Amino acid sequence: MNVSEKLAILADAAKYDASCASSGTTLRNSRDSGGIGSTTAAGICHSYTPDGRCVSLLKILLTNYCVYDCLYCVNRVSSAVPRARFTIEEVVNLTLDFYRRNYIEGLFLSSGIIRNADYTMEQVVAVARTLRQVHGFKGYIHLKTIPEANQALIDEAGKWADRISINIELPTAADLQLLAPEKNQTRIEGAMSAIRERIDQSKAERRESAKAPLFAPGGQSTQMIVGATPTTDATILDRASQLYDRQGLRRVYYSAFSPIPDASSKLPLIAPPLVREHRLYQADWLLRFYEFKVDEITTGTAPNLDLEIDPKLSWALRNRQWFPVNLNSAPRHLLLRVPGLGVKTVDRLVQARRWQKIRLHDLTRIRVSLKKVMPFIETLDHTPSGHGLEDDNLRARFAAPAEQMDLFATQPASGPTLEF
Template sequence: MASERYQSLDSKLAILADAAKYDASCASSGSKSTRKGSQIGSTEGMGICHSYTPDGRCISLLKILLTNYCIYDCQYCVNRVTSETPRARFTVDEVVDLTLDFYKRNYIEGLFLSSGIIQNSDYTMEQLTLVAKKLRKEHRFGGYIHLKTIPGAAEELMADAGRWADRLSVNIELPTELDLKQLAPEKKKPEIVEAMTGIKEKIDERKSDQKKGMKPPRFAPAGQSTQMIVGATATPDNEILKTASELYTGQSLRRVYYSAYSPIPHADSLLPGKSPPLIREHRLYQADWLLRFYGFEVNEIVVRKDLNLDLEIDPKLAWALQQRDYFPVDVNTASREQLLRVPGIGARSVKRILSIRRHKRIRTDDLKKLRVAWKRTKSFVITEDYNPALADLDRDDLQRLITPAAKQLDFFDTFDAALRGEL
């Protein structure tokens, strides 16, 4: 009976979705065209979030584990072998059917499938790939598929996974090798990096084949991403950002996700029992943006002596407060690079300023109309008209003027704005 089938699925789904929720990645963007011959499903570049849970995170993909049985003992993970969490395992067909059933009702953009390590890396990877392959070949599914790959799995298995998936990811898990040794003794950084390099090489190879006029089969058209857990160890932000920066340049990753270590049910006693450091996570995302789109270097971004980002102000403002000599910047004459460094002005506003500048001189009102964060911007810019706030630029208490004490508690305003659509 269908209803009995749904009941058994229901209890498995509750366990295996719960077990998957600590993975921050939910992006469904990046695959620019739908696979040919698709009957159900499309990927047209932009991701769609089909729902939002009260944690403010979007539901774009059906994010589940194939199984939460795991032979590893990673301390931060609810699914580690020593945890007493309830266990379940989907069959390959159950995941295939669930994905299609959800997709056909327009609940989801596709599937994000991960798994605990069962038997060994190869076997686990094979099972994950089988789901993707079945969806593509037997059901002509054209929706988004993100597979979490298992470091240490054979190269042929990775190649197969990339053929059917839109995105592959290998979790770096923790920022440094020492952190891994402490909390994930079975995971080895060289193995993780090797897996990433393998994926990168295949993506590059396909691109160069395409340039030569060949038509190679698809390989992870939406690239690869990774996730780092923040706050489970004492490693400071500059180490975290250094690792991220290396991954962006060395491995051409599309995204590094930062996941504030969240208390988990069945937590191991060795880990901090506390609320997740959400503000820190948010500052790391802001810093990540500065690295990728604003021309900043890691060693510029972290300005504090303890090598962490300032929790009270955004990293660009923190940098600007330390580099007063760089300012004021004249919005009517400054270069793109200079404008990008002004607090409160985002990359999109910079583009608009440059475009408007060709036709008229920019006044303070124009900046307000562009909805730059004027409060943070005003003491750093010269405009066509008189800007009285400029007089504050050299004041010692400028930070307090910009973020009065009462306001500092309200971190979540900026938090929401910056994360919108990005997670």
């Protein structure tokens, strides 16, 4: 099998991992090193595929042979997909050839479990070591680590990689038991904690001395599959929130379960609507940047996110007593609650208020959609009309027609891109 055939199989097998971020690591360049590569603060998306996802890293598996039988996974041992295995040298050369032509920011390497966890992890680490040591590669490296692997191997992975990740896979222990019997939530979280300790330790050491060794300076991330089990959004977000708090994760990725070749009969036949994944990302943003709590985003009677309107608008419609918010006097945390105002816009308004009173045309100038915010705000020249907030049809005014949410809808589902 030649490299091209292997690449087709092993990229195809890697595409169910949503993460492609190349941001948030140390800033490096190759001006004086004689090597190749650099990093940027925000990362770069070098291309986009028609599924709307960015191509930032060469995202491949070392091999898709796997001894595990996780039912949602296309590479599970009982799947009849074609199998292939790269050599270490092939991955290294492919990364460098793509990098030199400016196709990618670096490498995201993952692998099926061959023989055992340590054997597999050794191979993955060897790729990163070769890139860094033999070729002086300064670009981005993301390594997927295996919870069962020896701690010394995970430590070495953190030494070469910008980011390391372990997938939590499914939101609850029961879901894991059902669909990924070889995986164990306690073990996964234990491995995450160990990584967090190393990251914190490295940060502390580097505050003392800039020469202290780095450990995964781009942090740790994980991924959850959504829609393969009946678990609710409330549970999913609660889990994500715990992971952000306990494990200090940079990102939790949500991957809508999608039909895979040779699927297991235990999986649902129909993919969850992509918009659910989109709503989860929006809710995730509210948790991290808008000071929302999980129990504000979902409720006991509605444990799943509203698919028709975004979670912030949904919260606002349930909590109309907070509105209208006066843009000239309300504190920042209340401005953040206004549907249609993002963090940047809020900061811009807070700054502008020091010099002037806010009017509607000021909002237009900083590209705020008046249609969306007007029922919820007061400005010097605007107070929502009496039948604004009390209007029972307010929700209907924002809700998009349901058929746009279809799997093959060609309407843009605008929203958070994955690269920041």
